[in-house]
Amino acid sequence: MRLFGLQKIGYYIMEKIIISPSILSADFANLERDIKKVETNGADWIHVDVMDGHFVPNITIGIPVVKSIKKVTNLPLDVHLMIENPQKYVEDFAKAGADIITFHYEAVEKEEILNLIKKIKSLNVKAGLSIKPKTNPDDILEFLPELDLVLIMTVEPGFGGQEFMYDCAEKIKTLKENSDPNLYIQVDGGINEKTAKICKDFGANALVAGNYIYKSQNIKQAIESLRN
């Protein structure tokens, strides 16, 4: 127990927690303004939620928007693909300016996952793999050595503003124990000051937050409260 506690302290000392505000909660009519709002207040990455109405029951934004956003921010674009058949689109997202492309384990045949990770990396983009709440983290352990990032969903993907699912956060521990410290272990869904702490205690080092940041009266403080 003591060792585990020390290790946890180690995460705080050694790792900077990456904060990636989700522009799903921004005003799409004022996207540049809302990106600047987080960029000038401590955000590390910009999280872009791409939904196709098939993999998830919602439709959001796609390649042309990523291309436009790229022109107005210096922050890395953290593109979360909640789409079927991501193989077909990763090249276009890379060309549009994605710096990280995360696709869903549930959207691709298991035999094709490794190839897709390699393809993303060959495009000079960091590769991420995400799991939905009902997916067992053991299913993706074999891919960890190839990945730059794993994304644990703590809500059913599709919409912002949902309630954090505590059971899903426990998966962080399994992934942390089976990966090296360079892997980004990112959590997405229902993140606020309280749930961020739970995730960091389990070993997460990257957090996505939409509503908590964009609905806050003080964006700088909201971002800092997630990091510290």
Ligand code: DX5
């Ligand atoms: C959900 C998206 C999330 C979402 C997070 O499908 O992947 O990125 O925007 O929003 P909050 O932080 O409001 O739960």
Ligand code: ZN
């Ligand atoms: Zn997301």
